[in-house]
Amino acid sequence: MKKSNDKRENLNRREFLSSATAAGVAAVSITHSGPAGAEEQVEQKAAAPGEEQLAMEYEDPAGYSADEIENFFVKHPGSDFMVDVVQSLDFEYITTNPGSSFRGIQESIVNYGANTKPELLTCPHEEQAVAMAHGYAKVAGKPLAMLAHGTVGFQHAAMAVYNAWCDRVPVVILGGNHADATERRGGVEWAHSAQDAAAVVRDYVKWDDAPHSLQHFAESMMRAYKIATTPPMGPVVVMLDGHLQESGMGEQKPRIPKMAPTLRPVGDPVAVAEAAKWLVEAESPVIAADRMAHDQEGMDLLVTLAETLQAPVVNLRGRLNFPNTHHLNQGRGEFARADVILGLEVNDIWGLVSTLQDRVHRTEKRNARPDARVVSIGVNDLYLKSNYQNFQRYYAADLSIAGDAQATLPSLIEAVQREMSRARRRANTEREEHFRAAHAKRHAQSLDAARYAWNASPVSTARLYMELYQLVKDRDWAMVSEDRQQSSWGRRLWPLEKTYQYIGGSGGAGIGYGAPAAVGAALAHRAEGRLAVNIQRDGDMMFVPGAFWTAAHHRIPLLTVTHNNRGYHQEFMHLQRMASRRQRGVDGSSRIGNALRDPEPNLAKIAAGMGCWSEGPITDPNELAPALKRALDVVENGEPALVDVVCQPR
Numbered sequence: 001m002k003k004s005n006d007k008r009e010n011l012n013r014r015e016f017l018s019s020a021t022a023a024g025v026a027a028v029s030i031t032h033s034g035p036a037g038a039e040e041q042v043e044q045k046a047a048a049p050g051e052e053q054l055a056m057e058y059e060d061p062a063g064y065s066a067d068e069i070e071n072f073f074v075k076h077p078g079s080d081f082m083v084d085v086v087q088s089l090d091f092e093y094i095t096t097n098p099g100s101s102f103r104g105i106q107e108s109i110v111n112y113g114a115n116t117k118p119e120l121l122t123c124p125h126e127e128q129a130v131a132m133a134h135g136y137a138k139v140a141g142k143p144l145a146m147l148a149h150g151t152v153g154f155q156h157a158a159m160a161v162y163n164a165w166c167d168r169v170p171v172v173i174l175g176g177n178h179a180d181a182t183e184r185r186g187g188v189e190w191a192h193s194a195q196d197a198a199a200v201v202r203d204y205v206k207w208d209d210a211p212h213s214l215q216h217f218a219e220s221m222m223r224a225y226k227i228a229t230t231p232p233m234g235p236v237v238v239m240l241d242g243h244l245q246e247s248g249m250g251e252q253k254p255r256i257p258k259m260a261p262t263l264r265p266v267g268d269p270v271a272v273a274e275a276a277k278w279l280v281e282a283e284s285p286v287i288a289a290d291r292m293a294h295d296q297e298g299m300d301l302l303v304t305l306a307e308t309l310q311a312p313v314v315n316l317r318g319r320l321n322f323p324n325t326h327h328l329n330q331g332r333g334e335f336a337r338a339d340v341i342l343g344l345e346v347n348d349i350w351g352l353v354s355t356l357q358d359r360v361h362r363t364e365k366r367n368a369r370p371d372a373r374v375v376s377i378g379v380n381d382l383y384l385k386s387n388y389q390n391f392q393r394y395y396a397a398d399l400s401i402a403g404d405a406q407a408t409l410p411s412l413i414e415a416v417q418r419e420m421s422r423a424r425r426r427a428n429t430e431r432e433e434h435f436r437a438a439h440a441k442r443h444a445q446s447l448d449a450a451r452y453a454w455n456a457s458p459v460s461t462a463r464l465y466m467e468l469y470q471l472v473k474d475r476d477w478a479m480v481s482e483d484r485q486q487s488s489w490g491r492r493l494w495p496l497e498k499t500y501q502y503i504g505g506s507g508g509a510g511i512g513y514g515a516p517a518a519v520g521a522a523l524a525h526r527a528e529g530r531l532a533v534n535i536q537r538d539g540d541m542m543f544v545p546g547a548f549w550t551a552a553h554h555r556i557p558l559l560t561v562t563h564n565n566r567g568y569h570q571e572f573m574h575l576q577r578m579a580s581r582r583q584r585g586v587d588g589s590s591r592i593g594n595a596l597r598d599p600e601p602n603l604a605k606i607a608a609g610m611g612c613w614s615e616g617p618i619t620d621p622n623e624l625a626p627a628l629k630r631a632l633d634v635v636e637n638g639e640p641a642l643v644d645v646v647c648q649p650r
C-alpha cells in the first residue's frame with residue numbers, strides 16, 4: 001500500500017493543537033437558557049487531547065489488546081483499494097456533497113489518495129455536482145466522477161442525471177449505500193440505505209451495479225467507464241457498499257483490470273455508399289447535425305463533407321458541429337427545399353420534416369417536400385429505455401444507419417468524393433455563390449435586428465451579447481451557456497468557429513442545469529487557459545446558486561452575466577398563450593406564478609454571498625461595458641465574477 005500515513009507530516013496536527021490550546025482557541029462558550037428564558041453565559045474549556053490520544057491518530061496505542069486494536073483500527077480499508085481503481089481511470093476531479101454513506105472512500109480520497117486525480121470538489125447540492133460533471137465532460141471530452149450520498153443524495157441528483165442522459169453525456173456516479181441490514185447503524189443509516197439504491201435513476205442511466213466484493217467493484221468500474229464513454233454515451237452508477245469501504249481488505253487480493261475503451265461504431269459501408277449516392281444525385285441535399293461533434297475533428301469532417309457537396313448545414317442545438325461563419329451554415333428553412341436530408345445524430349428525425357402545431361387541435365404540418373428522402377446516421381437506435389419519452393416521435397427514415405456519425409463521416413466523405421462527377425463538381429460553383437449570398441444576407445439581417453431597442457432599459461438581449469463580445473473578442477473565449485432564451489443571439493452574432501466555443505443545451509431541459517454546467521465547463525476551460533463566459537438566466541440561477549460558491553471556493557474563473565428578466569418568462573408566454581386561446585385576455589394575470597418580483601431576487605448579492613465578485617443590478621445599458629470590464633479583470637485573476645443585468649424578456 002502506498003501513501004497511507006504519509007500525510008501526517010503535512011497535517012502537523014499535534015503542533016497545531018498544542019499551540020491552539022495554549023492560545024485558548026479551544027475555549028467554547030455554551031449558552032444555557034433559564035426557565036424564564038433568561039440566558040446565562042458559561043464559559044467552559046474543552047479538554048485538550050492528551051499525548052496518548054494524539055498518538056492514537058497514527059499508531060496503535062500501547063496497552064490495547066489485539067482484539068481491541070482490531071475493533072478500533074483498520075489498516076488497509078477497502079476504500080483505499082477503491083481509490084486505486086478510481087485513480088487508474090484518469091478522473092481529474094470528483095464532485096460531491098458529502099454523506100456518511102461514503103465516508104470511507106471520502107477519507108481514502110483525501111488522505112490515501114492525497115486528494116489528487118481525482119480532487120474532491122465541494123458542491124452544495126447533488127444536482128449541481130452532476131450538472132458540473134455534465135458541463136465538464138462536454139468540454140474536456142472525458143467524464144468526471146461524482147459521489148452521491150445514499151437515497152437522498154440520489155433523489156437530489158436525479159434531474160441532473162436525466163439531463164446528462166438525454167444529452168448523451170458520460171458521468172460516472174459512485175453512490176454510498178449499506179446493503180447489509182445487520183451492518184447498519186440505527187437511524188439515518190437506515191433511512192439512507194436502500195435495497196436497490198440506483199432504482200431512483202435507473203430509467204435514465206445506461207448501466208448500474210452494486211458490487212459485492214472489491215474485485216467485483218474493480219471490474220464494475222471498468223465496465224461502467226467503458227459503457228459510459230461508448231456512444232451513445234450516458235451516465236452510469238456504481239454503488240459503494242458501506243461495509244466494503246470501511247472494512248479491512250482481509251484476505252481479498254483484488255487486482256485492477258485495464259480499462260479497454262470500445263471503438264466507436266462505424267456505419268455499414270454498403271449503406272454508407274448508398275447514402276453517398278443519394279446525396280450526390282440530389283438537387284438540394286441538406287445536412288442536419290445535432291449531438292454529433294465529439295471534438296474539433298467532428299466539425300472539420302463535417303466542413304469537408306458539406307464543402308464537397310456544397311450542401312447547407314443546419315446546426316441543431318446539441319453541439320457546435322459547424323462554424324456559424326461558414327457560408328454553408330444555414331437555417332431550418334432549408335428543409336423545405338431539400339430532396340435529400342441527411343440527419344447526423346439527430347434525436348428528433350420526425351421534427352426535421354414535420355411540426356405539430358401548438359393549437360387546440362394539434363395538427364401535423366409537413367415542412368419538407370413530400371418526396372424528400374431522409375438518411376439518418378446515428379447511435380440513437382442502439383440504446384433506448386422505455387419510460388421517459390425523450391426519444392421523440394417515430395419516423396421511418398428511408399435509410400437508417402446505425403453508427404457514430406463522427407466516426408462514420410470519413411467513409412461517407414470518401415464515398416461522396418468517389419461519386420462526384422465532373423458535372424456535379426461544376427454545379428458546386430453555382431451552389432456556393434447562392435449560399436454565400438444567403439449567408440451574408442442572414443448575417444446582415446441579424447445585425448440589423450440586433451440594433452432594435454439598442455438603448456432600451458431593461459437592456460436588450462442583443463446589446464448584452466454585443467457588449468460582451470466587444471469585451472472578450474481578442475481572447476480565447478468559450479460560451480458555456482445556451483443562448484436559446486436570448487433569441488439565439490450567441491449563434492447569430494458571435495463567430496463560433498471551434499467546437500469548444502459553444503456548449504449546447506442541457507439535453508432534458510431541466511432547469512437548474514445552466515449555472516453548474518457553466519462552472520463545470522469553466523473548470524475544463526481553466527486547464528486550457530480559456531475565458532469561459534456564461535449568460536445566466538435568473539430562474540435557472542435560483543435553483544442552484546451554490547454553484548457560484550463552488551466556483552469561488554475552487555478558484556474557477558468564470559465570467560457570468562445575467563439575463564435577468566425577473567421571472568420564468570418561458571412559462572409566462574405559455575400562460576399568455578393559454579389565456580389568449582381561452583379569450584380571457586393576456587394582461588398582467590400571466591405574471592402570476594411566473595414573475596420573480598416582490599421581492600426581486602438580488603442576484604448580485606446572492607453571488608456575493610457565495611464569495612463571488614459581483615456587481616449590479618444594472619438596468620442602464622450605458623453602464624454595462626464598464627461593469628463588464630471590471631468583472632473581466634477579476635476573472636483574469638483566476639476568480640469567478642458575476643454582473644447582474646436586468647434584461648428584456650428575450
Ligand SMILES: Cc1ncc(C[n+]2csc(CCOP(=O)(O)OP(=O)(O)O)c2C)c(N)n1
Nearest residue numbers: 485509510511537538539540567568569570
Ligand atoms: C426543473 C424544471 N422545472 C420547471 C421547468 C419549466 N420551465 C421551463 S422554462 C422555465 C423558466 C425558467 O426561467 P429562466 O431560467 O429565468 O428563463 P426565462 O424563461 O425567464 O428566460 C421553467 C420554469 C423546467 N424546464 N425544469
Ligand SMILES: [Mg+2]
Nearest residue numbers: 538539567569
Ligand atoms: Mg428568467
